[in-house]
Amino acid sequence: MGVARLKKAELYYHKSVHEEIAAVLQNSGACQIISTQEENYAPPADVEALISKTDEKLSDIRYLTRTLTPHYVDPIPALDRMLGERPEATMSELEELAAATDLKAVCETTRSIEQETGNVRLQLSEARMNASLLSALDFFPYQLSIITEGTRTVAGLVGTLKAANVSGFKAALGDLSKFKDDSEIVIAPYDEKAQEVYAAVIYARSAESEIREVCAKQGLSIVEVPASLKGTPEDELEKVKSSLIELEAREADLAKKIADLAQECVPTVQKLSDYYNSLSARYNGTAKSDSTECTMLTKFWIPADKAESLRQAVEAIGTDVDLSYSDPAPEDEPPSLLNNGDTVRPFNILTELYSSPTYRGIDPTPLLAPFFWVFFGMCLGDAGYALVVFGTILYVFRKYRKIAPGVKDFIRLFLFCSVSTFIYGVISGSFFGNFIDSFLPPLIPLKNSLMLVDPMTNPMQVLGISLLLGVIHLMFGLLIAAYDKLRHGEFIDAIGNDISWFLLIVGLCLYGVGLGGMLPPHFVQVGGGMAGLGAVIIFLYAGKGEPNIFKKVINGFLALYGSTSYLGDILSYSRLLALGFGSAVIGMVINLLGGLAADIPYVGWLVAVVVIIGGHIFSIAINILGSFVHPLRLQYVEFFGKFYSGGGEPFTPLTLSQEYVNVRA
Amino acid sequence: MEHLGLSLALFGAALAAALAGIGSAIGIGVAGGAAAGVMTEDPNKFGSCLILQALPGTQGIYGLLIAFFVLNKLGLLGGAGAVALTWNQGLQILASCLPIAVVGWYSAIWQGKTSAASIQMISKKPEAMGKAIILPAMVETYAVLALLTSILMLMGVQVG
Numbered sequence: 001m002g003v004a005r006l007k008k009a010e011l012y013y014h015k016s017v018h019e020e021i022a023a024v025l026q027n028s029g030a031c032q033i034i035s036t037q038e039e040n041y042a043p044p045a046d047v048e049a050l051i052s053k054t055d056e057k058l059s060d061i062r063y064l065t066r067t068l069t070p071h072y073v074d075p076i077p078a079l080d081r082m083l084g085e086r087p088e089a090t091m092s093e094l095e096e097l098a099a100a101t102d103l104k105a106v107c108e109t110t111r112s113i114e115q116e117t118g119n120v121r122l123q124l125s126e127a128r129m130n131a132s133l134l135s136a137l138d139f140f141p142y143q144l145s146i147i148t149e150g151t152r153t154v155a156g157l158v159g160t161l162k163a164a165n166v167s168g169f170k171a172a173l174g175d176l177s178k179f180k181d182d183s184e185i186v187i188a189p190y191d192e193k194a195q196e197v198y199a200a201v202i203y204a205r206s207a208e209s210e211i212r213e214v215c216a217k218q219g220l221s222i223v224e225v226p227a228s229l230k231g232t233p234e235d236e237l238e239k240v241k242s243s244l245i246e247l248e249a250r251e252a253d254l255a256k257k258i259a260d261l262a263q264e265c266v267p268t269v270q271k272l273s274d275y276y277n278s279l280s281a282r283y284n285g286t287a288k289s290d291s292t293e294c295t296m297l298t299k300f301w302i303p304a305d306k307a308e309s310l311r312q313a314v315e316a317i318g319t320d321v322d323l324s325y326s327d328p329a330p331e332d333e334p335p336s337l338l339n340n341g342d343t344v345r346p347f348n349i350l351t352e353l354y355s356s357p358t359y360r361g362i363d364p365t366p367l368l369a370p371f372f373w374v375f376f377g378m379c380l381g382d383a384g385y386a387l388v389v390f391g392t393i394l395y396v397f398r399k400y401r402k403i404a405p406g407v408k409d410f411i412r413l414f415l416f417c418s419v420s421t422f423i424y425g426v427i428s429g430s431f432f433g434n435f436i437d438s439f440l441p442p443l444i445p446l447k448n449s450l451m452l453v454d455p456m457t458n459p460m461q462v463l464g465i466s467l468l469l470g471v472i473h474l475m476f477g478l479l480i481a482a483y484d485k486l487r488h489g490e491f492i493d494a495i496g497n498d499i500s501w502f503l504l505i506v507g508l509c510l511y512g513v514g515l516g517g518m519l520p521p522h523f524v525q526v527g528g529g530m531a532g533l534g535a536v537i538i539f540l541y542a543g544k545g546e547p548n549i550f551k552k553v554i555n556g557f558l559a560l561y562g563s564t565s566y567l568g569d570i571l572s573y574s575r576l577l578a579l580g581f582g583s584a585v586i587g588m589v590i591n592l593l594g595g596l597a598a599d600i601p602y603v604g605w606l607v608a609v610v611v612i613i614g615g616h617i618f619s620i621a622i623n624i625l626g627s628f629v630h631p632l633r634l635q636y637v638e639f640f641g642k643f644y645s646g647g648g649e650p651f652t653p654l655t656l657s658q659e660y661v662n663v664r665a
Numbered sequence: 666m667e668h669l670g671l672s673l674a675l676f677g678a679a680l681a682a683a684l685a686g687i688g689s690a691i692g693i694g695v696a697g698g699a700a701a702g703v704m705t706e707d708p709n710k711f712g713s714c715l716i717l718q719a720l721p722g723t724q725g726i727y728g729l730l731i732a733f734f735v736l737n738k739l740g741l742l743g744g745a746g747a748v749a750l751t752w753n754q755g756l757q758i759l760a761s762c763l764p765i766a767v768v769g770w771y772s773a774i775w776q777g778k779t780s781a782a783s784i785q786m787i788s789k790k791p792e793a794m795g796k797a798i799i800l801p802a803m804v805e806t807y808a809v810l811a812l813l814t815s816i817l818m819l820m821g822v823q824v825g
Binding site: 586 | 722723727737794798802803805806812813816817
């Protein structure tokens with residue numbers, strides 16, 4: 001239970017076996033390498049060479065993954081992949097695969113297809129532009145070469161013009177003395193609504209500058225006609241259209257080529273990705289070691305219970321190795337690894353989502369687990385929903401046998417919580433909302449006989465239970481804080497900071513409950529006494545170390561004023577009632593809608609079934625989200641606020657990369 | 666004037682469903698914009714983005730829940746027919762709807778903004794998903810408290 005004990009290992013070995021050593025450390029999955037180097041330290045040349053060789057491969061793999069994956073259709077559905085249904089491979093199989101695969105060649109092929117596709121796309125967009133220009137120029141009766149090249153004496157230009165300017169433009173050119181009979185204006189036919197029209201001018205070269213000047217003045221914006229177009233617009237359009245067809249066919253062909261290539265190569269690339277990423281992690285681990293000419297020293301953290309099996313694995317390599325273990329020194333800051341049994345382990349993720357504990361700190365996981373379990377149950381609070389969740393998870397566990405441990409633990413968390421949900425659902429009489437009352441009246445007596453609380457008719461009772469759970473949760477947090485301080489010998493702080501508040505709040509609760517007549521009257525005195533003692537301690541502790549008597553008093557009162565924050569903390573637990581109520585009422589609404597739908601003639605029963613099933617699935621999804629988030633908040637804000645701040649570095653051992661493939665040693 | 670009570674009560678139900686719904690729509694919209702931005706960079710974040718985007722949606726559900734609660738109390742669901750209500754009772758029901766209507770509306774908008782910020786956060790630090798979910802949930806606390814207030818008030822109102 002708690003944070004696992006780690007050993008600090010020092011492993012000396014001959015340089016010649018560094019690859020074997022690194023493989024053993026990686027395969028054990030239990031060693032976090034400690035960087036032992038000074039700045040500017042360069043690892044041995046052969047390690048550097050291995051790293052740069054792997055990096056080269058990885059850069060090819062990244063290129064292929066980026067380029068090919070978008071064209072790849074994964075035969076394994078994404079959900080199956082997430083649940084561990086992935087190819088299996090051992091490192092030696094992957095090594096053979098790596099030796100047999102010419103990554104460079106695949107990259108070459110991919111690059112050439114990519115380049116050709118780029119070219120074809122460029123030509124396509126050019127051809128499309130030409131096609132649209134040519135269909136606009138279909139009014140032009142001559143060869144386009146007059147515009148693109150001209151003859152020795154004649155040239156031409158094409159442009160667009162505001163429709164309103166056409167007559168002005170014609171007149172202006174006509175007025176020009178150099179605009180003689182060998183010149184011509186051709187205007188594209190246009191209707192009255194058109195804004196812009198195409199106009200072409202053919203002129204003698206001698207008059208070029210004057211004519212261009214007039215055109216510019218009249219607002220003709222010149223359109224560049226690509227030099228490749230020489231024949232009449234009609235002929236050229238024919239040509240462009242046929243080349244478009246050919247280019248589109250080539251594009252489709254290339255797309256198919258790359259899709260085929262992706263289908264063929266991506267599985268291999270993914271396997272190699274895991275292989276080379278594993279190697280890269282391994283060599284970079286070795287690069288953190290210290291080295292002399294022949295000897296290397298690798299330091300790492302290892303959980304104490306794995307130390308012996310690693311020693312055997314390392315010693316099997318040869319006699320040139322020396323492995324020694326020591327306990328962490330006081331000045332060391334080891335990483336922290338949560339080590340909890342099967343029942344508590346699924347809750348580890350809740351702690352890790354917040355922040356891992358420090359190595360010497362308290363692991364809050366076993367402390368929060370029961371509360372989270374109960375709170376989740378109260379928030380979801382429906383026996384029917386619990387059965388659905390439980391059944392779904394059992395089905396998933398039965399169907400998928402290779403779920404990764406982390407994912408499996410997370411799912412198991414919900415399996416556990418569905419039990420508390422079921423229990424609370426039974427004692428609060430909620431089964432798919434009020435499904436029993438609405439549709440299964442014979443079961444009502446059974447339901448009622450099992451009910452202990454009834455949030456629908458007596459919400460104050462459940463509110464009371466929620467707040468009471470809140471007080472217990474908070475007081476438990478204070479006691480842990482006090483224990484933690486006592487452990488470190490901070491006796492006064494434990495009393496002043498934690499025990500005092502515990503006395504005050506528990507005392508006030510007893511006092512209040514006693515006054516309400518729910519406990520024998522002497523609890524009023526006991527409670528009052530506890531609260532008074534607590535208040536006095538808080539008052540005195542806050543003024544501690546303050547020489548000025550007035551400031552002492554002010555600090556004391558300010559500290560007592562802090563009790564409002566406890567009030568807020570406790571009231572925060574009213575969400576347990578509200579969320580449980582929320583899921584029950586949403587369920588009720590769905591049943592109500594289903595009941596109303598059943599009144600539709602002929603198809604009513606079908607609509608009702610759809611509404612009820614669909615509605616409850618929606619309700620389960622949305623309520624699980626709420627029932628996860630809110631109890632978690634109660635742990636993080638209210639509970640952790642009393643004693644826990646995390647701040648540890650999580651234990652991250654050197655492992656095999658398992659992004660796409662289940663890689664084994 | 667004999668139906669004034671019923672009208673006031675219905676007005677309350679309408680406010681609860683409408684204002685809280687508007688708030689959720691805005692909140693989800695704001696968060697959705699951020700999610701779309703993050704997903705243009707990394708489409709694989711769809712799952713976590715969707716969860717964060719959904720968080721400001723609960724206020725709309727709380728509002729709907731209160732609206733149904735009122736309709737049920739008034740006997741408008743099912744064929745039983747509406748209960749008789751004085752205008753005073755109608756006003757009490759209207760008042761009971763206000764906490765979730767107003768708080769649901771505002772808190773959903775601000776929760777949406779926090780969700781959007783959280784979505785930005787996981788685009789840089791996907792491992793911080795836990796913290797990213799908690800921040801918007803801090804805002805939702807007040808919607809939950811308002812829901813509770815509305816429920817308790819409604820249960821206290823005597824009709825029929």
